[in-house]
Amino acid sequence: MLSKLTLRTVALGYLAMVLVLPVGAIVWRTFSNGLAPVWQAVTTPDALHAFWLTILITAIVVPLNTVFGVACGVVLARQHFPGKRLLDSVINLPFAVSPVVVGLALVLVYGQTGRLGSWLAERGVQIIFALPGMVLATLFISLPYVVREVTPVLREVGVEQEEAARTLGATRLSAFLRVTLPAIRWGVTYGVVLTTARALGEFGAVAIVSGRLAGQTETLTLFVENHFESFDQAGAYGAALALAALALLTLLTMTGLRRREGH
Amino acid sequence: MGVDAARARPAARPLRAAGGGGLLRGLVTTYLSLLVLIPLAAVVWRASSDGAASFWRAATTPQALAALRLTFFISLAVVAVNVVAGTLIAWVLVRDEFPGKRLVNSLIDLPFALPTIVAGVTLLALYGPRSPLGLNLAYTRAGVLLALAFETLPFVVRAVQPVLLTIEPDAEEAARSLGARPLTTFRRILLPAMTPAILAGAALAFARAIGEFGSVVLLSGNIPYRTEVAAVHVFTLVQSDDPGGAAAVSVVLLVLSLLVLAALNLIQRRRTRHAE
Numbered sequence: 001m002l003s004k005l006t007l008r009t010v011a012l013g014y015l016a017m018v019l020v021l022p023v024g025a026i027v028w029r030t031f032s033n034g035l036a037p038v039w040q041a042v043t044t045p046d047a048l049h050a051f052w053l054t055i056l057i058t059a060i061v062v063p064l065n066t067v068f069g070v071a072c073g074v075v076l077a078r079q080h081f082p083g084k085r086l087l088d089s090v091i092n093l094p095f096a097v098s099p100v101v102v103g104l105a106l107v108l109v110y111g112q113t114g115r116l117g118s119w120l121a122e123r124g125v126q127i128i129f130a131l132p133g134m135v136l137a138t139l140f141i142s143l144p145y146v147v148r149e150v151t152p153v154l155r156e157v158g159v160e161q162e163e164a165a166r167t168l169g170a171t172r173l174s175a176f177l178r179v180t181l182p183a184i185r186w187g188v189t190y191g192v193v194l195t196t197a198r199a200l201g202e203f204g205a206v207a208i209v210s211g212r213l214a215g216q217t218e219t220l221t222l223f224v225e226n227h228f229e230s231f232d233q234a235g236a237y238g239a240a241l242a243l244a245a246l247a248l249l250t251l252l253t254m255t256g257l258r259r260r261e262g263h
Numbered sequence: 264m265g266v267d268a269a270r271a272r273p274a275a276r277p278l279r280a281a282g283g284g285g286l287l288r289g290l291v292t293t294y295l296s297l298l299v300l301i302p303l304a305a306v307v308w309r310a311s312s313d314g315a316a317s318f319w320r321a322a323t324t325p326q327a328l329a330a331l332r333l334t335f336f337i338s339l340a341v342v343a344v345n346v347v348a349g350t351l352i353a354w355v356l357v358r359d360e361f362p363g364k365r366l367v368n369s370l371i372d373l374p375f376a377l378p379t380i381v382a383g384v385t386l387l388a389l390y391g392p393r394s395p396l397g398l399n400l401a402y403t404r405a406g407v408l409l410a411l412a413f414e415t416l417p418f419v420v421r422a423v424q425p426v427l428l429t430i431e432p433d434a435e436e437a438a439r440s441l442g443a444r445p446l447t448t449f450r451r452i453l454l455p456a457m458t459p460a461i462l463a464g465a466a467l468a469f470a471r472a473i474g475e476f477g478s479v480v481l482l483s484g485n486i487p488y489r490t491e492v493a494a495v496h497v498f499t500l501v502q503s504d505d506p507g508g509a510a511a512v513s514v515v516l517l518v519l520s521l522l523v524l525a526a527l528n529l530i531q532r533r534r535t536r537h538a539e
Contacts, residue, residue, distance in 0.1 A: 004359055011355040012367065014348050018413050019373060025389035072291045079288060087292065089528065093299055095467070096520035098474025100494045101513040104501055105302035108309050108510065140298055194375075201378025204476035204494065208501055221380045221477070228384055228481060237388075240381045247376035254376075255369040 023244065030237040041227075041235035042242060046215045050223040050239070057131070057219065058199040061138045065195050069146020070181075070188060076147070077154035094143050102140050103208025106133055129211030134219070137205035142198040146191030153187035154180070190257050197250040201243060306517070310510035321511035329488045330496035331515060337404065337492070338472035341411040342465045348412075349419025349468075350461060354453075356420070357427040374416050379477025382413055386482055402484030407492060410478040415468035422464030426457055459534045466527040470520045 030038055041047065076088060094102070110117045110127035120127060127133045157180060165175040181188075203221040210217040218226065220239055228236035310318050321327070356368055374382065386409060390400040400406035430453065438448045476494040483490040485499070493516055500509035 007351060008355050008359050008361060011348070011352045015352065015367065015370065018409070018416060019370060022385045022389040022413075023373070025395065026385045029388045068291065068294050071287055072295075075288050075291050081288065087295070089524070090295055090299065092524060093303070096470045096474070096524050097303070098476060098494045098497070098513075098516055098520075100476045100497045100501075101306060101474070101516060102302070104497060104506065104509050104513055105306045107501065108305040108506060109302050111506075113506070114305070136298070140302070143295075143298065197376045201376075201381070203378060203380045204498070208498065221378050224378075224380050224384060225481065236384060240384045243378050243381045244385070247373065247378065247381070250376040251369055251372055254372060 026237060026240060026244070029233075030241050033234070037234040038238040038241075041232065042238040044235070046218065047223060047235065047239060049215050050218050050220045051242075053131075053134075053218065054200060054220040057134055057138050058196060060135050061142060061199045062192060062195050065139060065142055066146050066188065066192055068143070069150055069191055069195075070184075072147045073150035073154050074176075076151045078159065091144050091147050094140055099137075099141060099202065099204030100208060102137055102205040106136055106140075106205070106209050110136075128209050129213075129217060131217070133209035134206050134217065137209050138199050138202050141202050141205055142195045145194040145198060146188065149187045149191035149194070150184060153184045157183045186257060186260055190254065193250055193253050193257065197247060200246055303517070306510050306513050309506060310514040313507065317507075318511050318514070321508045322515050324508070326487050326491070327493075327496060327508070327512050330491050330493045331512065333404070333407075333491070334473050334493040334516075335519070337407055337411065338469050340408060341415055341472045342469050344408075344412050345415055345419045345468045346461055346465055349416070349464060350423055350457065353420045353423035353427055357424060358432065371417050371420050374414050379414065379475070380481070382478040383410060383481040386410055386413060386478070391482075401482060402486060402490060404490055406482040407479055407490055410482045411472045411475055414475055414478050415471050418468040418471070419461060419464030422460040422467070423457055426460040427453070430456055459530055462530050463527055463534070466523050466530065470523045470527075473519055474516060 072091065076084070107128055108114055110120065110133060112118055112121055112128070117127065125132075127136070159180075161183075162175045162179045165179045166172065170178070201221060202219075203225070206219055207222060207225070210219070210222060212218055212222050212226065214223075214226065220243055224236050224239045224243065227239065310321070322331075352371070356364065356371075377385070386406075387401060389396065390398055390406065390409060392399055392401055400409055434452050435448050438452050439445070443451070474494055475492070476498065479492055480495055480498070483492065483495065485491045485495050487496075491499075493512060497509045497512050497516070500506075500512065
């Protein structure tokens with residue numbers, strides 16, 4: 001007999017084994033030798049540079065993809081044109097493409113062996129093994145989130161109020177910014193939170209295009225892998241825990257936002 | 264998303280609000296092409312530039328075949344795990360009441376928020392060589408399965424949950440009061456309503472699983488023919504300066520995920536029609 005209690009136990013047991021206990025284990029492992037070695041390991045120049053680089057990439061990627069996301073949401077929610085369904089599917093592509101393939105794609109286009117890459121290299125512009133490549137990879141990977149959150153909200157809000165503002169003399173842009181944008185702000189915020197989390201945590205694509213030079217092109221996720229492979233447990237676990245803390249913060253924000261949306 | 268489409272208002276007449284212009288559409292399409300389409304086209308171009316025979320040879324080297332086969336079957340297995348566990352978790356979160364339910368509900372999204380490499384390190388802390396449980400899954404296929412199960416956990420749960428919320432518990436209770444056993448009630452009342460959502464979640468989980476890299480790379484040990492998944496194989500090929508081979512395997516992965524996404528599109532369109 002499958003009682004409610006049995007089902008609950010099985011479901012929570014699965015979650016505990018796959019999700020909760022591993023996260024608990026890493027917290028415990030990180031601090032098993034006390035706080036000092038961890039603090040030391042995550043404040044080395046390489047670690048600090050990794051933090052800084054990760055934040056820099058995120059700070060470039062999130063605004064770009066937010067502006068694109070809102071613009072694309074407007075196109076999808078308000079315009080009717082042939083190929084709209086195709087556009088809709090293309091936006092979902094980054095969900096379906098392996099990060100490693102994204103990295104390879106960028107290497108093929110912008111690497112020294114590619115025509116564009118060698119042309120750029122002659123002019124002193126380096127994309128691969130440098131910041132621009134890492135930004136491009138992260139842009140690709142985190143592209144769909146704002147679009148996905150904003151489009152349904154935009155549909156629901158409609159255009160009547162914005163049109164009313166227009167008849168009262170507002171320009172198209174200011175009508176959008178002052179009437180519609182406030183109405184969709186929670187959808188945008190939700191999308192921004194997801195984009196930020198994805199950008200902070202990107203690993204596979206960045207691993208390929210960065211060249212992973214410690215202190216130069218090593219992001220926080222690459223730092224974790226590098227130090228884990230070289231048996232620097234304090235460094236790897238410390239940085240991993242910092243990223244996990246950011247993930248938890250994301251989660252809390254998401255939960256808070258969902259509750260607000262419910263109102 | 265489909266439901267929202269059904270709720271959408273009819274197109275505004277002479278579009279005076281922002282969004283009327285073809286300019287915006289042009290900008291959006293350009294951004295998308297530069298960022299997504301052209302790089303992906305470059306992968307397909309590189310894979311096919313030396314002819315079909317050469318593509319086939321690169322995509323079917325013994326090591327590539329082994330990696331692709333492992334990826335495909337282990338992703339299927341992960342989807343099966345998710346379909347059962349995800350549906351169960353969704354049911355418990357909707358129909359059951361217990362202290363801490365809200366917390367559990369927010370925890371479901373953790374795999375989406377947690378960077379993949381951190382997931383790998385995290386799983387190794389519990390299921391690695393110095394496992395406090397005495398359960399060492401490092402460098403095994405079971406380890407790969409575990410990593411993928413972790414990464415794909417939210418898909419089915421989050422797809423099924425809203426559907427279950429729309430089904431009144433009355434129907435289940437009525438069936439039970441008429442003498443149906445719990446399993447029959449589940450099969451006849453809940454399952455038909457949930458199936459499209461389960462399939463949608465399963466498709467997303469599959470697409471995610473076949474491309475997964477970060478969480479697997481540490482846990483699997485990347486032993487060729489044993490635990491090396493396709494994404495890791497592509498990575499190895501890129502590192503060993505074989506972009507042609509990497510592109511060929513990537514194209515196979517791309518085609519697989521596109522097929523799955525197309526199937527998902529079909530499911531969702533049918534669902535929207537149902538909603539109407």
